[in-house]
Structures are given as C-alpha cells and as structure tokens.
Amino acid sequence: MLRGLRRQPNGATRELRRKVRATKKEREQYIQRVRQPIEAELTRHKIKARIFGRPKSFYSIYNKMRIRNKPFEEIYDLFAIRVIVQRIEECYYVLGIVHSLFMPISDRFKDYIATPKINGYRSLHTTVIGPDGKMVEIQIRTEEMHYMAEDGIAAHWRYKHGIEERTSFDEHINWIKDLLERQMTENDPGDFLEDLKIDLFQDEVFVFSPQGDLFKLPKGSTPVDFAYAVHTSVGNHCIAAKINGKIVPLRTVLHSGQQVEIITSQNQKPNQDWLSFVKTSKARHCIRKILREEQMAQTLKMGEEILNRFLKKYRLSEDSEQMKEVLPKIGFQNLESLKVSIGRGEFVIENLERKLFPEQPPTPKKESFFVKFLKRARGDS
Structure with a gap:
C-alpha cells in the first residue's frame, strides 16, 4: 500500500x-x-x-x-x-x-x-x-x-x-512529528515510511486491517499469523487472504504498511502445512491444538468402530454390566479412553476378549491385508 x-x-x-x-x-x-x-x-x-x-x-x-x-x-x-x-x-x-x-x-x-x-x-x-x-x-x-x-x-x-516537565521522550516524539509534517508537505509519505521502517523496525512489521486497526507482527509473518492476531476463530477458519485488495497465497510474507483482509469459511480448518510458514507462537499453538484435536477425533472414531464390531459379534452393548466390570480390570476408567487406546493400536481387542471370556479358546489371529501384501511383496510363503 x-x-x-x-x-x-x-x-x-x-x-x-x-x-x-x-x-x-x-x-x-x-x-x-x-x-x-x-x-x-x-x-x-x-x-x-x-x-x-x-x-x-x-x-x-x-x-x-x-x-x-x-x-x-x-x-x-x-x-x-x-x-x-x-x-x-x-x-x-x-x-x-x-x-x-x-x-x-x-x-x-x-x-x-x-x-x-x-x-x-x-x-x-x-x-x-x-x-x-x-x-x-x-x-x-x-x-x-x-x-x-x-x-x-x-x-x-x-x-x-x-x-x-519535558523529557527525552518528548524530544523523540517531537522529532518524529516534525519528520512526519515535513514529509507530508514536501515529499512522498510512502518513501518516508518505507525508509523509516527499514531503520527502526527491522525485526517487526506493522500491517492494517480493513477497518484501520494496526497489528504488530514478527518479521516474516504471513496472512495466517495476521488472522490469528485478529482472533483465534478467524485463524482457524482462514481460507484466503487479500493484501491491498488482491488475493494472495496464505504463505505470502507481509510487509509494513500493507492492508490485510482475511476471508473465512466455517468448513475450513488448519492443516499441517501451515506450521511450515507461520511465525507467531500464537498461530503455531492454535494450529497444533486443532491438529491434535482432529487426530484425537479420528483415533477415537477408529477405536469406536473396532470396539463396536467386537461388541456386535458377542451381542454386547457399551453400557452392559460385563463391560462396566471389565474396564478397571484392563486398566481403563471409561469407554472413551479404551476406544482411544484401541484406535492408537496400544490395546488389542483380543485382550478384551480374553478378559470377558477367559474359558473360551482364543480366536485365531488373522493376518491383515497389509501384512499379507508385505509378505507377497517379499516373496514369503
């Protein structure tokens, strides 16, 4: 700008x-x-x-x-x-x-x-x-x-x-005011601010929202950093950005004096790639938090599907007395923590089967499609 x-x-x-x-x-x-x-x-x-x-x-x-x-x-x-x-x-x-x-x-x-x-x-x-x-x-x-x-x-x-009483602070303020006044009347203010930011703000950039609010960000910051500086929700749903009215990639580096506008969508979520270019600690923290939550949700869903197939096989329900009794025996306080552990692969469903039905012979372990594929690739019989 x-x-x-x-x-x-x-x-x-x-x-x-x-x-x-x-x-x-x-x-x-x-x-x-x-x-x-x-x-x-x-x-x-x-x-x-x-x-x-x-x-x-x-x-x-x-x-x-x-x-x-x-x-x-x-x-x-x-x-x-x-x-x-x-x-x-x-x-x-x-x-x-x-x-x-x-x-x-x-x-x-x-x-x-x-x-x-x-x-x-x-x-x-x-x-x-x-x-x-x-x-x-x-x-x-x-x-x-x-x-x-x-x-x-x-x-x-x-x-x-x-x-x-006047202090050195006042002298600095008046010096800046004087520079601004002379520059506005005699020369191009764009040149002045460009030079001033190089001299004084080498480690920071100062950008504006469309409403004129000023935001200070670390040098190298991107529209995603700006979005999180505006509000966490804006950052989490940031889908595109405009700099001085023009659409730019989210990884574009910001420069002092630019006007930044963020376009959001409720369907948009942070992705892993954002961590490769954001600069602010707030942006990194918020992105990681969302990624962890998404990963946890996927893990929970996978564990839930495996557990539901097991319960269906033995005609059990999650709130049955057998399940309530067996949870502390296998080291879990609730079903959710069991599902997460199953989803992560930390707890195998056969262990639950053995605790629920100790007299029953263990179910023969079937090889997964992935294991079979690897064996065929290696030429194992």
Whole structure:
C-alpha cells in the first residue's frame, strides 16, 4: 500500500498533486464554514472545547481513490474536523449538537470510546453532510484521549500523573512529528515510511486491517499469523487472504504498511502445512491444538468402530454390566479412553476378549491385508 504512490505513473501523480493543491484553499475555507456553527453552539451550551480542522492530505485522498476505485472528482469526504473536550459525557453531548446541525450518515458512525481499538485508541467518529451536500468527518474526544491518540501510551501516563516537565521522550516524539509534517508537505509519505521502517523496525512489521486497526507482527509473518492476531476463530477458519485488495497465497510474507483482509469459511480448518510458514507462537499453538484435536477425533472414531464390531459379534452393548466390570480390570476408567487406546493400536481387542471370556479358546489371529501384501511383496510363503 505504501509503495502505491511510487508505482503510479509520474504524470498521473503530478496531475493528482496539482488537483489537491488547487483545491486546498477552497477546502480550508469550507472547513471554516462547518466549524463556525459548531463553535457557536458549543459556546451557547457553555462547553469548553478546542476545535480545529484540516483538509485531508494528498496521501489520504490517494488512498480513498485507490480503495473506492474512483477519480478525484468523485471523492467527497475530503474534510476532517476534531473537537477536543474535557469530559467523556461532553463527547456524547457534542455528538448530539453536531447531529442537530448536520445530517449524520448512520453507517459512518464509530464509537471507539465504548469499544476502544486494540491499540487503546478512543474517540467518537461521525461523518455528516455539511454545506453544499459535502461529507465531513468529525472526531470528538477528551484531552486525555487526544494525548493517547497523538503521542501514545507513555504520553497518556504522563497526562494521568500530571507530569509537565519535558523529557527525552518528548524530544523523540517531537522529532518524529516534525519528520512526519515535513514529509507530508514536501515529499512522498510512502518513501518516508518505507525508509523509516527499514531503520527502526527491522525485526517487526506493522500491517492494517480493513477497518484501520494496526497489528504488530514478527518479521516474516504471513496472512495466517495476521488472522490469528485478529482472533483465534478467524485463524482457524482462514481460507484466503487479500493484501491491498488482491488475493494472495496464505504463505505470502507481509510487509509494513500493507492492508490485510482475511476471508473465512466455517468448513475450513488448519492443516499441517501451515506450521511450515507461520511465525507467531500464537498461530503455531492454535494450529497444533486443532491438529491434535482432529487426530484425537479420528483415533477415537477408529477405536469406536473396532470396539463396536467386537461388541456386535458377542451381542454386547457399551453400557452392559460385563463391560462396566471389565474396564478397571484392563486398566481403563471409561469407554472413551479404551476406544482411544484401541484406535492408537496400544490395546488389542483380543485382550478384551480374553478378559470377558477367559474359558473360551482364543480366536485365531488373522493376518491383515497389509501384512499379507508385505509378505507377497517379499516373496514369503
């Protein structure tokens, strides 16, 4: 995904940049038209808030065009406004005010306060129809959530504990912010992130779900590792994967910045081959667990079939008194453990026959088809 801009023909990239630059001033003016009524309503309701907006970046617009497969002229949600308040209850109050001013798009509302993202991100996201019928994305969060979203968990801890003095951590954060800002305005963000990941994250890859959630995985991870990172059930039923919208083999190695989508089927189960390419311990553990369970089920089924044929021969049932009495004598607590042992070949059915009918002469042992085949192959008589 991050290499997408680099692969675009130079003419197409330049044309898109020209269109974005040409409309930037117009988009900034439009943001003010949306911001002003929100600001007025919050003041009227005596809610202290910081409101700021920005036209979406070139790279963000490019991604929308690529994902939706639409030209620049058909991308309408090019605006983003952020409202920062003091308390959680004010977030929902502001949401109500925004929805009273502008018509919301119901399927574009996300409550990351009630259900935070896996990385701890919390905020309300809503998209509304602004003036002239244009879509505007509005994010509403508290100062604490803003610290967390902008600077990460360490900054969140500092905020909670009221630590105000600057540290080397702040210097590193500002350095990264400065790099990002300059790169977004001057150069290709794809080049920047590509270089940054090589320098800083050589042993890890950072990929995204279609919903935008970030996942950190070991270098060399595959879509199967990603599937298990999302949820065990997703991994167990993973049948195919898409990287940046394209179907790829499950053993494809992931690279930072890619968007990974997992396709599942209830009929799909892990197979032994997956163990040859997965990298995460969770994936390996879950795959082995399923394989063991399947092997146990097959073993149990085989043992059950052998035991049922034996019981049918002597007109016995599993819950007969004879079977209940004989189990402890042959070293088993229950029928299931007996079936498993028979299925594994650890316990031969003739031993059960001898315990049940000690006076009866043993049944002559018949050679299996496999043994007969081997004898014929060796030329034995």
